[in-house]
Structure formats: structure tokens, C-alpha cells
Amino acid sequence: MDTVQVDFIAIDTDWDKKVSNHHFDIYHLSGWIHASATVDKGKPQGVIAHYKNKEVLLPIIIRDIDSACWDATSTYGYGGPLMDKTFTDAEIDTVLDEIKAFLFEKGCVSLFMRLHPIINKEWIPTVGKALTHGLTLMSDLSKSEEEHWSETQNRHRRGIKKSHKNGCRDKNRILD
Structure with a gap:
């Protein structure tokens, strides 16, 4: 049976190389993520997951709550997950469940994730709670x-x- 492998990855030039293999936006690049982390008073961190030879990249900003707990947010803008286009909705939800479990195990008590209005437009996550905030002009x-x-x-x-x-x-x- 295929298992999901999840880990942290540094937000650096290697991150940018991985990002370039996907349909991405400026919000996924290391420079933007580091700037967003400064504004959000947090630490930039990448999450990488592999499942059935497919990849998910999720840039997050970690903000300490106390010595054991922290919360995470996606970068300012639309730094939602980047994923292989061949993922089914069920597969990506499986991966997100594993990412959620991984982050919780590491001390994360909440994750606020903004979805990209173009890159993530066909996908409606069933993990967590999805809210529609408003329209996006393109x-x-x-x-x-x-x-x-x-x-x-x-x-x-x-x-x-x-x-x-x-x-x-x-x-x-x-x-x-």
C-alpha cells in the first residue's frame, strides 16, 4: 500500500527549484515567503509530501505560541499548496490529512491556508473548513x-x- 511521506523543507533556492516544477505564482517563491514571514513575525517553512510518486509543496509561516505550541499560516497573498496535476481530489485530501497529522505531531495547533484563486480553483478541500471570502478579480x-x-x-x-x-x-x- 502507498503511504504518504511528509517532512519539512527549507525555504531556499532548492525550494524554488522544486516550485518551478509546478504551476506557481510569486507567492510560492522563497523571496516572497521570507518577506511574508518578516511581516507575520514568524519563521518561513516549507512542507513537502510525496504520495504515489506525486508531490505537494506547502509554504507556511510558523508563529510560536509558547515553547511547545505554534500556529501556521500560508504566506500573505495566495501561497496555497502546489500539487501534481494528476492528483485526484481523494488523493489530495489523503495527503492533506497526513500533513495535518504531521504538523500536529510537531506542535502545530492550527493552520490557516489561503488557496490560490487560479492554481487551486478546481479543488475544494474536505480537510478542515473551507470558507469563501469573496470574489477575486483577474x-x-x-x-x-x-x-x-x-x-x-x-x-x-x-x-x-x-x-x-x-x-x-x-x-x-x-x-x-
């Missing part, structure tokens, strides 16, 4: 300014025009 940056403007709601266009009339300016630049 914008396709490959579209032209004209395409974006044509897709902008009338009330937002009016607000933008009003802000321009009141002296606000915007700048559109192509970045190489």
Missing part, C-alpha cells in the same frame, strides 16, 4: 488596452473618467 494582461476598456463595466468607466476629470492619471507601459 485580468488577462495579454489583451490590449482597447480590449480591456471594452470589457470594463459602464459604471467603472464612469468612475475612471470622473477620476481623470479630478486630476488622477494612469500610465500604461509595455514591460520587456
Whole structure:
């Protein structure tokens, strides 16, 4: 029978190499995680799990409560778990159960995990309690300014025009 292997992994350049094997965002990279840990007054830590030759990476920030207990949060932004795309929902829930048990054994009393609205959008975890906080806006940056403007709601266009009339300016630049 396949077992889940869970361990801690340092948040460093090796972490970034592992992250690069997945569909990821800036919130999963070591620089962001270290900055988030500073803001959250915690210690950056990676969790890695393997199951059936598949991998899950979860960046967390550990915050001490006392000498024995700590809590964890995902990084500011959307640093949800990165996982092999071939995981089934049941498999990823099995892995998360093992991650939960591993963290509890190490002294973690709670984990607040933000999911990425694009990377994790098809997955609804059954481990723990999932809350929908609100909508996330996305914008396709490959579209032209004209395409974006044509897709902008009338009330937002009016607000933008009003802000321009009141002296606000915007700048559109192509970045190489």
C-alpha cells in the first residue's frame, strides 16, 4: 500500500527549484515567503509530501505560541499548496490529512491556508473548513488596452473618467 511521506523543507533556492516544477505564482517563491514571514513575525517553512510518486509543496509561516505550541499560516497573498496535476481530489485530501497529522505531531495547533484563486480553483478541500471570502478579480494582461476598456463595466468607466476629470492619471507601459 502507498503511504504518504511528509517532512519539512527549507525555504531556499532548492525550494524554488522544486516550485518551478509546478504551476506557481510569486507567492510560492522563497523571496516572497521570507518577506511574508518578516511581516507575520514568524519563521518561513516549507512542507513537502510525496504520495504515489506525486508531490505537494506547502509554504507556511510558523508563529510560536509558547515553547511547545505554534500556529501556521500560508504566506500573505495566495501561497496555497502546489500539487501534481494528476492528483485526484481523494488523493489530495489523503495527503492533506497526513500533513495535518504531521504538523500536529510537531506542535502545530492550527493552520490557516489561503488557496490560490487560479492554481487551486478546481479543488475544494474536505480537510478542515473551507470558507469563501469573496470574489477575486483577474485580468488577462495579454489583451490590449482597447480590449480591456471594452470589457470594463459602464459604471467603472464612469468612475475612471470622473477620476481623470479630478486630476488622477494612469500610465500604461509595455514591460520587456
